[in-house]
Amino acid sequence: MQGLELSRRFYLTHRDALLRPFMPWQEHIAAGLVGFGSDRFGFDDAISQDHDFGPGFCLWLPQKQFDTIGVKLQAAYDALPKTFEGHATAPASRRAGQRTGVFAIPAFYATFLGAPALPVSDADWLQIPEYLLATACNGQVFEDTPGEFSRWRRQIAAYYPERIQRRKLAQAAGRIAQTGQYNLPRSLARGDAVAANLMLAEFIRQSCLLAHALCRRYAPHDKWLHRSLARLPGQQTLHAQLAKLAVTAPQDAAAQIAEVSAGLLAGLIEAGFTEPGSDFLEHHVDALLEGSTETR
Incomplete structure (x- = not known):
C-alpha cells in the first residue's frame, strides 16, 4: 500500500x-x-x-x-x-x-x-x-x-499565465538545442567524454521540462521528473524514448536525440506555439517567446 x-x-x-x-x-x-x-x-x-x-x-x-x-x-x-x-x-x-x-x-x-x-x-x-x-x-x-x-x-x-508558459517553453527549447543538438556532437568531436555525458543528461532533463510546460503541469524535483512525465497526457512515447536514451552512450545517441527533438517540435507546432520549419529548436525560440513579455 x-x-x-x-x-x-x-x-x-x-x-x-x-x-x-x-x-x-x-x-x-x-x-x-x-x-x-x-x-x-x-x-x-x-x-x-x-x-x-x-x-x-x-x-x-x-x-x-x-x-x-x-x-x-x-x-x-x-x-x-x-x-x-x-x-x-x-x-x-x-x-x-x-x-x-x-x-x-x-x-x-x-x-x-x-x-x-x-x-x-x-x-x-x-x-x-x-x-x-x-x-x-x-x-x-x-x-x-x-x-x-x-x-x-x-x-x-491552474498553472502559470500563458506568457510565463511561453518563457518556460523557450528556455527548454533553447537548452535542448544547445545541449543535445549542438554541444553534444561537438564534445564528442573533441573527445571530451565528461562534457558529452553532461550534455546528454541535460538534454534529457530539458526534454522533460518542455513536455511539462507544454502540458501546463509543474515539473517536480528532478528525481521524479521522468516518472512524472509518464502521467502527462500524450507523453508516454517521450517517456519511453528518454528511458532508452538514458542508457545509451553519448556517441550512439544522435539518432535518438533527433527523434526526441522532432517529437517535441511536433508537439509545439500542434499546440500552435510555432510553425513548421527548421528542425533546430533554437530557431523556434523567438516564436515561443512571442507575447511572453507582456505585463499583467
Whole structure:
C-alpha cells in the first residue's frame, strides 16, 4: 500500500473521534495530505519507507479558526495512535519540519509560495521554484466542506499565465538545442567524454521540462521528473524514448536525440506555439517567446 492511501485510511478511521470535540468548528476544517514527500506525489515505493514514511494527514483551517482552536486541535492530533495497520507514524524532524498535523491555510501555502498570498505578478510567479509549485498542489484533499483550502489549490494548479508558459517553453527549447543538438556532437568531436555525458543528461532533463510546460503541469524535483512525465497526457512515447536514451552512450545517441527533438517540435507546432520549419529548436525560440513579455 502506498503512503497516500495508508494516510487516507488513517484519517477515515480516526476522523470522528478526533473532530468530535471540535463540532462547532468542523465546517471550517479541511483534511488531506499535500506537500513534501514522494508519497504525496504517489511515487513512493518500498525504498521510500526508509525515512519520513508512515500514516498521517493534514488539517487545514482559515487563520481565524486556527487562532482559536489550532493548539488544541494539534494536541488532539498528537494523541492519535502512533501505529496504524502495522506502520508507525512518521515523526516530525528539525530538518524536515512539520509535514502533518494542523495548519493555518495561509501559513501552509507560504511554505511553498514564499508568502501567505497567491502569486499575482510575473515576478511573484518566477521567484518560486517550480518544484515547490508542483508540491503545493500534489497529494489529495480528503474533504473540504468550506472550500477555502481547495480554492488556493485550484488557483495554483491552474498553472502559470500563458506568457510565463511561453518563457518556460523557450528556455527548454533553447537548452535542448544547445545541449543535445549542438554541444553534444561537438564534445564528442573533441573527445571530451565528461562534457558529452553532461550534455546528454541535460538534454534529457530539458526534454522533460518542455513536455511539462507544454502540458501546463509543474515539473517536480528532478528525481521524479521522468516518472512524472509518464502521467502527462500524450507523453508516454517521450517517456519511453528518454528511458532508452538514458542508457545509451553519448556517441550512439544522435539518432535518438533527433527523434526526441522532432517529437517535441511536433508537439509545439500542434499546440500552435510555432510553425513548421527548421528542425533546430533554437530557431523556434523567438516564436515561443512571442507575447511572453507582456505585463499583467
